[in-house]
Amino acid sequence: MSIVSHRFRKQIKVRKTLWVVALALLVWGMTSATPRIQAQAAPAKVKRKVLVMTEPDYPYILRNGHFDGQVRLEATVQPNGNVSHVECKGGNPMLAQYAAQAVMHWKYAPGPAPTLEEAIFVFKPDNR
Secondary structure, X not given: OOHHHHHXXXXXXXXXXXXHHHHHHHHHHHHHHOOOOOOOXXXXXXOOOEEEOOOOOXXXXXXXXXXXXXXXXXXXXXXXXXXXXXXXXXXXXXXXXXXXXXXXXXXXXXXXXXXXXXXXXXXXXXHO
């Protein structure tokens, strides 16, 4: 083996090593420079006491038409006890709108942070 081929192989080995080191630095730089994304903390699921509760409307036409069923809602309650948002989690959409309107007027006990509270309504024509 000649001195030239030995030097040439050594240079190739050094270049490969440099490429591996450069690639490793590049990957490390990309991961360390990537901003960390923190998800906004979801409101805690704590059972808070309802201080003011209004019943939902049950229009005559729905009651007379025997539209009945259960509606499940999730209310976002602010620290001061006011409901800021209501989302239907299940049930008849025609009845859910009346239940959601009622829950928006509810007042909960104050708390340290926003919470998610569940409300379930059962609409039956013979209840009224």
